[in-house]
Amino acid sequence: MARPATEELRRRNRAALLEQLHRHGPQTRAELTEALGLNRSTIGGLAADLSESGHLQETTGRSTGSAGRPSTLVECVAKSVSVAAVELRFDRVRFALTGLGGEVLDRGELPLEASAGADAAAAATASLLDGAEVAEAVAAVPGLVSGGVVGHSSELGWDGTDLGAALAEATGRKWRVTDAATAGAVGEWSRGDAGEARNLMYLHGGRGLTAGIAVEGRARPGSSIQLGHIVVEPGGRECRCGMRGCLEAEMGAFGFTEAIETTTVAADLGDTKAREALRRSGQYLGRALGAVVTAVGPDEILFGGWLRELYLSSAAAVRSALAETTLPQLRSGLRLRTPALGAEGPLIGAAETGFEAIIDEMR
Amino acid sequence: MARPATEELRRRNRAALLEQLHRHGPQTRAELTEALGLNRSTIGGLAADLSESGHLQETTGRSTGSAGRPSTLVECVAKSVSVAAVELRFDRVRFALTGLGGEVLDRGELPLEASAGADAAAAATASLLDGAEVAEAVAAVPGLVSGGVVGHSSELGWDGTDLGAALAEATGRKWRVTDAATAGAVGEWSRGDAGEARNLMYLHGGRGLTAGIAVEGRARPGSSIQLGHIVVEPGGRECRCGMRGCLEAEMGAFGFTEAIETTTVAADLGDTKAREALRRSGQYLGRALGAVVTAVGPDEILFGGWLRELYLSSAAAVRSALAETTLPQLRSGLRLRTPALGAEGPLIGAAETGFEAIIDEMR
Numbered sequence: 001m002a003r004p005a006t007e008e009l010r011r012r013n014r015a016a017l018l019e020q021l022h023r024h025g026p027q028t029r030a031e032l033t034e035a036l037g038l039n040r041s042t043i044g045g046l047a048a049d050l051s052e053s054g055h056l057q058e059t060t061g062r063s064t065g066s067a068g069r070p071s072t073l074v075e076c077v078a079k080s081v082s083v084a085a086v087e088l089r090f091d092r093v094r095f096a097l098t099g100l101g102g103e104v105l106d107r108g109e110l111p112l113e114a115s116a117g118a119d120a121a122a123a124a125t126a127s128l129l130d131g132a133e134v135a136e137a138v139a140a141v142p143g144l145v146s147g148g149v150v151g152h153s154s155e156l157g158w159d160g161t162d163l164g165a166a167l168a169e170a171t172g173r174k175w176r177v178t179d180a181a182t183a184g185a186v187g188e189w190s191r192g193d194a195g196e197a198r199n200l201m202y203l204h205g206g207r208g209l210t211a212g213i214a215v216e217g218r219a220r221p222g223s224s225i226q227l228g229h230i231v232v233e234p235g236g237r238e239c240r241c242g243m244r245g246c247l248e249a250e251m252g253a254f255g256f257t258e259a260i261e262t263t264t265v266a267a268d269l270g271d272t273k274a275r276e277a278l279r280r281s282g283q284y285l286g287r288a289l290g291a292v293v294t295a296v297g298p299d300e301i302l303f304g305g306w307l308r309e310l311y312l313s314s315a316a317a318v319r320s321a322l323a324e325t326t327l328p329q330l331r332s333g334l335r336l337r338t339p340a341l342g343a344e345g346p347l348i349g350a351a352e353t354g355f356e357a358i359i360d361e362m363r
Numbered sequence: 364m365a366r367p368a369t370e371e372l373r374r375r376n377r378a379a380l381l382e383q384l385h386r387h388g389p390q391t392r393a394e395l396t397e398a399l400g401l402n403r404s405t406i407g408g409l410a411a412d413l414s415e416s417g418h419l420q421e422t423t424g425r426s427t428g429s430a431g432r433p434s435t436l437v438e439c440v441a442k443s444v445s446v447a448a449v450e451l452r453f454d455r456v457r458f459a460l461t462g463l464g465g466e467v468l469d470r471g472e473l474p475l476e477a478s479a480g481a482d483a484a485a486a487a488t489a490s491l492l493d494g495a496e497v498a499e500a501v502a503a504v505p506g507l508v509s510g511g512v513v514g515h516s517s518e519l520g521w522d523g524t525d526l527g528a529a530l531a532e533a534t535g536r537k538w539r540v541t542d543a544a545t546a547g548a549v550g551e552w553s554r555g556d557a558g559e560a561r562n563l564m565y566l567h568g569g570r571g572l573t574a575g576i577a578v579e580g581r582a583r584p585g586s587s588i589q590l591g592h593i594v595v596e597p598g599g600r601e602c603r604c605g606m607r608g609c610l611e612a613e614m615g616a617f618g619f620t621e622a623i624e625t626t627t628v629a630a631d632l633g634d635t636k637a638r639e640a641l642r643r644s645g646q647y648l649g650r651a652l653g654a655v656v657t658a659v660g661p662d663e664i665l666f667g668g669w670l671r672e673l674y675l676s677s678a679a680a681v682r683s684a685l686a687e688t689t690l691p692q693l694r695s696g697l698r699l700r701t702p703a704l705g706a707e708g709p710l711i712g713a714a715e716t717g718f719e720a721i722i723d724e725m726r
Contacts, residue, residue: 291654
């Protein structure tokens, strides 16, 4: 006999069930029983609650076992709850409307003029949202984010810009603002293939270089790391930020942000100057990562944005510089990889950040 | 009327009451009502439970108000729950037996021979513990700690040393092993004056240099930072760890670990060589902190161990190097200070780590 659950416990289990289906897709009641460690009748009750509220439905799905009798699957109703997500880049705003379970219901993109401010970005966002009713709205911005304020973004040229206020003004609702690299980590953990990583670091290469961390899939508060402003060459090149020898300044000298592909193609064709530029850049990147790995101790690093190309072209230089700047104990379990979701991590992660908030709210 | 609390809720409130009294000392029921946001009858019931279990007692305490009528104070019974804590240093094992509420019931210290291994440290610990019955036992070790294993400790010369197993063998009970810097952060947050810091970083200067973080007073898992192995001079001096240009190697050249006081005294007396050594060291420390601050974003840094002396003698150099290696947005809210508990932070923090586990267990 099931012990009669208190309403609090039942609420928590309901959230766990929804999270399970949102993250892992349609499942049979037997699979849910197994995954959640609850008994069948409890699962039945919870599923009934969530069906009544319109979040779940049961369908006759795939056949299981040798008898081939199709089993009933429990699945999310995508349109029952949706999240708006935007990702800001220096030249565009990308938008996705995502339903419960992760289905993308709508997507869009609008150009952003060079040196656009928060108001222009918010206006583009409002236009992409087009009045859609959503439970949560999340904006991913490459930069240092705290509350709704972007403290610094090399990509957008923003310093102390209140994007949260501009979005609220333009759309008439509250937005969460997260940094794109942290969103990338959340996205790759939830929907990519990095779900095994406990302390996942995502590097985001755009016009600036940032890094973000998800600890067991959750954005670590204050995890927005200005990777591009790790000093890799004390007293080196002057950076836009006013400091000297920042990773961004040293790498920027190679013009990669604009032309990583040209350089890697040239290197592949045997251009020694291009090869040397990639090697030096990989070395600087590895050196910056050495400091970050020492401070943060990730178990997996994903090279996102154009850092993907750089990593693929200079992995040996990155690894060798990392070995020169990180204790072996911190490197031994560390995996370096490219992201499974390609360039989509930050946008998908922004949507997942919204769903996480929704499910947490249910608990 | 109070809504009848479920047993789960009651348990959680009981833990909250005990935590409040453990951290803040004796309080009246009225103060507890205010602090916990529970009503008087609930507080009364919880206090009765905890008095019955021997954790709390009510005493006639200080007089309040103009009438001067002494009010009844609720306080912890120190001996009802105790925690054993040890701090390992290169030359000694320090021990404290701490009761609920933070009262130190017993303390001791035993020398440790140079290059002592885990077995010697564990034997000294067993001897200091002297068979005392404790609810939790925690060892603080300056180094990289994961589970019971010390991955690296410059202070002790350990690499991959299973201290947890040695302690279990020597004392017949389970020990938590934490790094001393993280314990320092927890100690200063709980019992020092850093309780306002959300993201508190404690620097521990011994034979090695480590750093640890407490987020809202709690050890951040995996927060053990090998500050001494941040590379501050690419291609610089060879370090014991095999890398080049590590902070420890560059600073070690000045021999501070052994003789910080001699150097600061000499500098005070006008010795220009000593002054220059302190300035250069402060600069290297600031540079290493720049990378760590960029990666971790603390709002307060405490200079513990001999780094306290170094910081007091070279604060300008530390701050100026930090300014050259950290974005202004990350520096603006950052406080640099010396620890309120002097050298006691790590040992006190180890004890607090034990009480945190005990109170969490009650929830």
